[in-house]
Amino acid sequence: MANELPFEKPLIELRAKIEEIRKFGIEKEIDIAEEINRLEQRYADLEVEIYSNLSASQKMQIARHPMRPTTLDYIQHIFEDFIELHGDRSYGDDLAIVGGIAKLNGIPVTIVGHQKGKDTKDNIARNFGMPHPEGFRKGLRIMNQANKFKRPIITFIDTPGAYPGGAAEERGQAEAIAKNLLEMAGFRVPIICIVIGEGGSGGALALGVGNRVLMLENAIYSVSSPEAAASILYKDASKSLLAAESMKITANYIQDFGVADDIIPEPKGGAHQNVKEQAENIKDTILRHLEQLNGLDEFEIKEDRYKKFRGIGSFTTLENVF
Amino acid sequence: MFKDLFNKKRKYATIPSENSKRDNIPEGLMNKCSKCGTIQFNKELEKNLKVCSGCGYHFRLNAKERFQITLDEGRLFEFDSEMISEDPLEFPGYKEKIKKHQEKTGSKDAVITGEGTIGGFPVVVAGMSFEFFGGSMGSVVGEKVTRAIETAMNKNYPLIIFSTSGGARMEESILSLMQMAKTSAALKKFSDQGGLYISIITDPTFGGVPASFAMLGDYIIAEPGAAFGFTGRRVIEQTIRQNLPETFQTAEFNLKHGQLDKVVSRDQMRSTLIKLLDLHLTKEESDYGE
Numbered sequence: 001m002a003n004e005l006p007f008e009k010p011l012i013e014l015r016a017k018i019e020e021i022r023k024f025g026i027e028k029e030i031d032i033a034e035e036i037n038r039l040e041q042r043y044a045d046l047e048v049e050i051y052s053n054l055s056a057s058q059k060m061q062i063a064r065h066p067m068r069p070t071t072l073d074y075i076q077h078i079f080e081d082f083i084e085l086h087g088d089r090s091y092g093d094d095l096a097i098v099g100g101i102a103k104l105n106g107i108p109v110t111i112v113g114h115q116k117g118k119d120t121k122d123n124i125a126r127n128f129g130m131p132h133p134e135g136f137r138k139g140l141r142i143m144n145q146a147n148k149f150k151r152p153i154i155t156f157i158d159t160p161g162a163y164p165g166g167a168a169e170e171r172g173q174a175e176a177i178a179k180n181l182l183e184m185a186g187f188r189v190p191i192i193c194i195v196i197g198e199g200g201s202g203g204a205l206a207l208g209v210g211n212r213v214l215m216l217e218n219a220i221y222s223v224s225s226p227e228a229a230a231s232i233l234y235k236d237a238s239k240s241l242l243a244a245e246s247m248k249i250t251a252n253y254i255q256d257f258g259v260a261d262d263i264i265p266e267p268k269g270g271a272h273q274n275v276k277e278q279a280e281n282i283k284d285t286i287l288r289h290l291e292q293l294n295g296l297d298e299f300e301i302k303e304d305r306y307k308k309f310r311g312i313g314s315f316t317t318l319e320n321v322f
Numbered sequence: 323m324f325k326d327l328f329n330k331k332r333k334y335a336t337i338p339s340e341n342s343k344r345d346n347i348p349e350g351l352m353n354k355c356s357k358c359g360t361i362q363f364n365k366e367l368e369k370n371l372k373v374c375s376g377c378g379y380h381f382r383l384n385a386k387e388r389f390q391i392t393l394d395e396g397r398l399f400e401f402d403s404e405m406i407s408e409d410p411l412e413f414p415g416y417k418e419k420i421k422k423h424q425e426k427t428g429s430k431d432a433v434i435t436g437e438g439t440i441g442g443f444p445v446v447v448a449g450m451s452f453e454f455f456g457g458s459m460g461s462v463v464g465e466k467v468t469r470a471i472e473t474a475m476n477k478n479y480p481l482i483i484f485s486t487s488g489g490a491r492m493e494e495s496i497l498s499l500m501q502m503a504k505t506s507a508a509l510k511k512f513s514d515q516g517g518l519y520i521s522i523i524t525d526p527t528f529g530g531v532p533a534s535f536a537m538l539g540d541y542i543i544a545e546p547g548a549a550f551g552f553t554g555r556r557v558i559e560q561t562i563r564q565n566l567p568e569t570f571q572t573a574e575f576n577l578k579h580g581q582l583d584k585v586v587s588r589d590q591m592r593s594t595l596i597k598l599l600d601l602h603l604t605k606e607e608s609d610y611g612e
Contacts, residue, residue, distance in 0.1 A: 080420065162533075164553035166566050173552035174532035178506060182538055185507035195401045202489075202502060202533040202552070210505050213480040223530075228557070233492050247495040248411050254397045257410065259496050309507050310468070312500040313461035314410035317402070318430075 005061045007050060008269070009198060015041050051268050054218070056250050057241040062218040063197045067272040069279075071098055071113030071156040074196065077279030078286070079104055079111065085142055091171065094135030096127045096159070097207075099142040101151070110146030112139045112207055113156030116197070129198075130163035133176035136206045140180050147187045152290055155207040157195040160225045162203030176207045184209035185305065188298035192286055194264070195219040195251075197273070201228075211305045212289045213259055215251040216278075217266040221259065222249040258312055262289070285304065355379055371588045380545050380588055382525060384427070385434040385449030388484050392436035392592055400436040402469060407431060407462045407494070410466070416493040419455065427454045431462040432487070435470040437479065441596035446474035446485040452526070456488030459530050463491075465502025467535060471508040471519075480518040480599055485536040489529025502534035509538050518602045520595065523573070523582075528554050541598060543584045544573035545591070550575070553593060 003011050018039045024031035054062070062068070075082050079102035087093040099112035114131065117123025131139075139155075146153045162173055184191060193210035199221035215221060222229070226244040231237040233246075254260040264285050267274040296304060356363050360376025367374075371391055372381040383391075390396035406424075409416050424430060432454040437446050445450055448470045450457050468484065474481040490498040512519065521539025523532070525548035532550055536542075544550065551571040569575045573585045586594045 022366060034576060038353050046576045060520060162552060164558050164561050166558060166564050166570065168445040169553065169558070170577070172537075172581050174550075175537040177552065178502075178535070178537040181503050181506035181534055182513075185503070185510040201499065202530060205499055205502055208476070209507070219501075221496055223492060224497045229492050229495075231557075232489075235597045243492075246413055247409070247492070249495065254496055257496055260502055308359050309500060309503045312504060313410045314494070314497055315405050315461045315465050317407055318404035320404060 003065065003067050003272075005058070005065070007054075007058050009062075011043070011046060011050060014039070014046060018043065032111055047268060054249070055245065056220070057226075057244045058243050059218045059250050060220050062270040063220050065270060065272050068116075068158075068197050069271050069275045070118070071111075071115050071158060071196070074156060074279050074282060075100075075102065075111055075113075077276060078283045079109070080106075082111070085263045086138070088134040088141055090137065090139035091134040092132075094127075094132050094138055096129050096131040096163070097127050097135035097139050099139055101146075104152075104154070104283070104290075107290075108149075108151050110142055110151045110153045111156070112142055112153065113196075114159040114204075114207065116158060127163055129159045130161060131159065131203060131206075132163050132165070132168045133171040133173050136162075136176040136180050136203075139207055140183055141189075143184065143187065146188055150189055152189055152293075153187065153191045153210075154286060155191065155193045155210065157193060157199045157204045157221075158197035159203045160198055161200040161228070162206070163175075171307055175203075177202045180182075180206040181209055185309070186302065187305075188301055190290060190293040190296075190301055191305065192289055194282060194286070195221050195254075195260075196282075198225070209305065209309065211293055211301065211308065212261045214262045214264055214285055214289070215254055215260045215307075216264050216271060217251055218270050219251055220244075221247040221251075221254045222247050256284055257314075261308075286317075348471075348546050356417070356550070367483070373588050378546060378587070380525065380547060382452055382486070384451035384453050385429070385484070386451075388449045388524075389434070389436075389438070391588070392484075392595070393403070393443065398434075398436040398438045398447070400434060401473065401552050402435060402466050403430065405430060405462050405466060406461055409493075410421040410461070410497055411493065411495060419493070420537065423453075423455045427451065427455050431455075431466070432457045433463045433466050435466045437473070437477075440482075440592065440599060443596070443599040444479050446477070446479045446481050448481075450484060450486045452486045452488070455491065457486045457527075457531075458491035458498075459495040459501055460490055460491035460498045461501060464498075464504050467501075467505050467510045471512050472504065474519075475508075475512045475515055475517055478517070480520065480602065481607060482513065482520045482522065482533060482595065484522045484524055484526045485541075486524045487527050487529060487531035487536075489531070498530065502530045505535045506538060509535060513538075513540070518599075520598060523550050526550060526554075528552065537581075541583050542581070543586050543591075544582050544592070546573055546578065546585055546587050548573045586601050 025096040026086035082102035084100040098115045116129035117126040195215040201224045226240040230243040271278040357375040357379040358377035435448040523544040527550040
């Protein structure tokens, strides 16, 4: 297994031991089937133990795994006839966000998502999935088109956050994000948002105002990246693991807070272990939720989305306390 | 006058000037400007709307001070004054921090909302205070701003928000983030209904607030020198080691880059608002007659 994570080490070691014994048995022509079975059972148990008790920071490592499938991977597996669309018509084509039109089981849909790179070169071109304003504006342009032609919108969320840079600020990073939130709230078509990896800050939310917000099992979603939060909270970016735990960024918590509507299971060890299986899970879940929204008219679609976000928050009034 | 239609009988609470005195300025008779070093009497500074007589530096105001110099007779009918934050994430130390800020400032959270009149025009207003938890937006700020937008929508009043914020409140993580969507969605409804929203950006305004309601005004005005943007200068310099110009993210810089309608000094703010309100209500009035 390439690119294993630190907490997967016991599994890697056990796998190596099993292979070693198997090889030894073949070389010496000894029947070790029983021993191998015993070890395989132990491996399976260990796998369950490790993967079903992942901490927030371990999930964060899976969510950021270099082999983690990206928006374009899922597009390839879930949709047919994808046509990628480029540019915001005003400044440039930000490769940190991709979008286009395709068919989902024969239905025309619009897709927009953050795009991380597959290797160093690709990551530089895609700015590690951190959009500039023109990226958000490209996304909005493509979503506006969906609203015009009455196509459902599917967004894939996977970004550490909006890019923190001078040029991004000059071109209105804050305004670009704000405008996406405003416009997405008003679309008359169903919007399904899926957090596939990292949902970091306003840069994630700028594609996240949907009728449904779904999260992959190991995906994370938070107000800022755990590193940025640690530098604000503890004045120390290296305390990101502590911030990751305290900020309750995992899918179960996000569902408890009423933000995520559904959690999409991942293959053992994470989405990168079986992209095809993962894509099928996602596709089934999207279809199920689109089906649920099918009976609503344009006004009801908007209201459904408004109600979802209107109800999020935790506060009390002093009258209630006393 | 059409605007007289709005003048319903209301119980107004006058904000006592004693409350808001010297909140941002060290105790004592005199004050030294942090920008130019000019030493001036506090009384003079107050009279000058907390603008330095030497260099024009706009000292930070809290929400109460802001309403006092903006609303007619400083009178505000406050909404949701008793709303307080819960600790939804059971975040270590959060409750204590909230309590500390409540005691320090005498406010319940970083925003005060309500209604009043400006030059006789009824308005719904929200004012943020940087002194409370760095003006950070959590559930309370998001909810109070959203309710203010909804009230403006129901009463068909113009909405004016004075923003200042260090960003989202980390201690409420995802719930803080979602307040951006909540306020923006409410503004979309308000805007579709034809509601007028004037956003005033004051020093400093960063993160989730400008990335939602502060940058969604029909008119966006900033005070001179007010720094605002998404990511603050220090973070940009630290993360990508970029050299940024001296004026980076100031109101004047943002005006030059097309992010603002206007930079308006504090002594002109009230009259500017009255002009804007008048321009809009006049139009409304003629529609009304049809």
